[in-house]
Amino acid sequence: MRKYCAWLGLLTVGAAVLLAGCWDRRELNDLAIAVGMGLDRQGGQTQVTVQIVNPGEVASKKDGGGYSPPVTTLKVAESTTIEALRKLTVVAPRKVYMSHLRILVIGEGLARQGILKVMDGISRNHELRSDFYIVVAKGTTAGQVMKILTPIDKIPANKMFSTLEMSDKLWAATVSMQLDKFISDLSNPTKDTVLTGIVITGNGKSGQSKKNMSRISPYVNLAYSGVALFKEDKLVDWLNEEEAKGYNYIMGNVNNSAGHIACPGGGTAALDITRSESKVKGKVARGQPSIHIDLFVEQNIGEVRCEVDLMKEANIQALEEIAEEKLTQMMKAAIRKAKKNKADIFGFGEKIEDADPKSWRKLKKDWDDYFSRLDVSIQVNAKFRRMGTTSNSLLDREE
Template identity: 50%
Template sequence: MRKQVMLFTVCFMMMIVLSGCWSRHELNDLAIAVGMGFDKKEDGIQVTVQIVNPGEVASKRGAPGFTTPVSSFKTTSRTIFEALRKLTTQSPRKIYSSHLRVLVISEELARDGIMPILDGISRNHEMRADFYIMVAREATAENVLNTLTSIEKIPANKLFSTLEMSAKVWAPTVEVRLAKLINDLQTEGKDPVLSGVVIKGDPSKGVKKSNVSRIAAATVLENSGLAVFKNDKLIGWLNERESKGYNYVIDNVVRTAGEISCPSGGVIAIEVVRTKTKMRGVVVNNEPRILLDVFLDENVGEVQCKIDLMEPQTIAELEQIAEREVNNIIESVLQKARTFKVDIFGFGDAIYRANPKYWNEHHQSWQEQFFNLPVDVHTKVKIRRVGTVTDPLVQRAKE
């Protein structure tokens, strides 16, 4: 009898644990959101959601009744949570946010502060934290999400893939997900940055399907610069050169390319294939200082001058020129950050790790200290390869 009771109890417990798909959602009942945007309005925050039209994306000919691969819905409320629920008055299906790819915040709203937005997003149990966050530069998030794109049918996927690829091979962009952004906002001695996206062309033409039915689209989306925040408010932008310098400082460059001047005139294109930056904070005689050691492996990508690349002395001279160029790039972003009086590099965090006692005594005045903080940059460049052509074709043509 006791065995039967135990067996019944075990079976009953297994029925509770293995209860099947009790929280399942049928695909036909869901509207899969891949992009979400936030704009400032007089009566609150406008939430725009980009929804995939499955029939149009999956079918080669397109499903009847659909003309675009995505649809968008928008509504305005004082809170994000309420706005997402209000969208059910427009969408015939429940908005499903687990496959979100990008979250776009308008520049106007970002200047007022993004903390209320992040609170509403981070509490949403349906949202995974693997989407990228970016700022719509001189545009609304609604217009960005409504711009149709070529190659990638779904605009949100285009924004996601472009940012990911640009960060890997070009460097003036940053991939910022929700967890990193929140961590930067909560870390003393570190202010956040976000990649910017601009609309190039007429936004009104970007919403038309004809925008992607031509060889060169009339309106395109492009990553442009880094948005600099002071606490949670946008205060300015870094240009392309400064953005690349920022990534050098924080050791976030995977690969990139640039150019240096030839000793005799002309330019040489350089491909950066490996980088490593070591940041150290030190406090000497109660004075903080940052030490940056930057190491780069480079290849020669293109030569537009008369030069002998088989001569070791020539390579050594080019390495010195490249080192000065990297130092200038880094110095440009250091000066810009001092102008904004924001520590976007985490120098304060480096000083804390080096000397917690000093940091605890001076962290409240760190913004003033950062303006005059000495930063010693030591760059070492090694040119590994010069390509398959030994003599520049420009030199051959002149001969």
């Protein structure tokens, strides 16, 4: 009898565990999967635009799919983000499910007014994971970006996610910022942050049609351009491509990239950067803070459009010095733009605090002013590792 009761007890507990695991289940047919979201300011309200997947169109193997586009966009405006997401039920027959979000686009207008309040609602949403990227719609609204249908990848949000990830790895003029890091920067009183900008190229209205996906050369496309510089929670300026690369070199974010330098005798040589390592150190002397940056870069010769003998060590050394100077100027340009806006996007204040906590307690209340006139020294060591599959330029063979 005792054995029977024990088995009965185990079965009861097991059934309770299994049933408890299903209490909050959600049927797929009851959900609208959101992969992209845009935030804009509309009057005194927040406008939320969501990009929802049409599963039947995405899975279709027929050329061109059916009559519907692969995604649908829905938008509403409310006083708060969570209200807007719930209000979507007046236009969506299913509950909008946010756990598969790939990209969050913030309109430039909203970014310039301040995004702290809307990001509070995003960070508290228990459905959202933190592995999506955040970008700024440059010169347009997030709602317009959400409407563009893109070639290659049927789902525009996936295209934006993958493009940013690839550009970040291979070009180094963008910044792939995810939610946790962005919230950490916004809540840090001494460090400011950046976000990559996204632009609409071509005629925006043509990008809302399926015809845009079926052309060899699309009417409209989405491209990343510039990096938004934030002071506290407001967008105040843009870093151009060279400044953005300078920022990434300082932050140690560059694994691969490419660029070019001028050859000593005229012409250019293209460089393939394969590795970089940055060390930033702070110092306080006689009450004045300073920063020293050490950058080490490994690179290969990618293309030669000048007459230079790469078999001579002196020529290689000359090219390395030119590369070092160009990298130095790129980093200085990024620092100048940040100083102009008194926005410490590099976290130099944190380096000063690490080096001299006692002095930092005196400096931090006026850090904006100290940062704007901060002495920053840069030392670059650029080394060539490979010359490519040919030793000298093909221009020499023409002779």
